Amino acid sequence: MNQQDMTVHEHIGEIRKRLIIVVVFFVISMVGGFFLAEPLMKFLQSSDEAASMTLNAFRVTDPVKIYFQIIMFTALIMTAPIILYQLWAFVSPGLSDRERKVTLSYIPASVILFLSGLAFAYFILFPFVVRFMMNLSNNLEIEQVIGINEFFQFLFQMTIPFGFLFQLPVIMLFVTRLGIVTPMFLASIRKYAYFGLLVVAAFVTPPDIFSHMIVTVPLILLYEISLSIAKIGYRKAQKAEAEQLELEEQERRERIDRELAERESSGE
Secondary structure, eight states: OOGGGOOHHHHHHHHHHHHHHHHHHHHHHHHHHHHHHHHHHHHHHTSHHHHTSOEEOSSTTHHHHHHHHHHHHHHHHHHHHHHHHHHHHHHGGGSOHHHHHHHHTHHHHHHHHHHHHHHHIIIIIHHHHHHHHHHHHHHTTOOOOEEHHHHHHHHHHHHHHHHHHTTHHHHHHHHHHTTSSOHHHHHHTHHHHHHHHHHHHHHHSOSSHHHHHHHHHHHHHHHHHHHHHHHHHHHHHHHHHHHHHHHHHHHHHHHHHHHHHHHHHHHO
């Protein structure tokens, strides 16, 4: 059924069905998260940066709090493809066959990019930031007493935003395929985008030029890659639109020819 033909009640029922599916998968993922949380927590604590610290619990509830945060975060990652698919399934009746195929391919790409952003932040950015902080403390002769809650909160704040920043290629491709903006416009605001990325990098890195460039250069490369992908997607969309118009024009001409032939035959 086309979405235009659905009543408000049917829309609400469709949304409720999608939400129930998401909630069921999220609950199942949380159960799986209970088994993954402990080994994942130990893995995060086994890094060279964490191993060089003595992590302390300043409150009795700190370990439990981190444990459940990791469960929730793991469950969200596992449920993310389901959420994206249910969103796609809800809007897909209003899309053409070509648009459905294109937008469906965004789901695995979005998940892969999110995980890539987390990996970049954890394996590259996070070690540099921690070393900078530890070296600064040693130079100032400050002995740090690090809480496990503070350590993991800092880790989450450093890594999760990059999962969303790495969605840039999908977002730019999506808005250009929908015709909201054009790659030419995105290229024309390149200098403003670079400035924005410099500001983002300044907020998430220590105040030294090396760490700043470690983050800024990949973000700029990501923007350029996203722009190239958007240009390819835009050209494909333009070509597909031209082919569709040509097909409609051909069908219109054939219909006119048939009508003329019918009139001539009836006139005879």
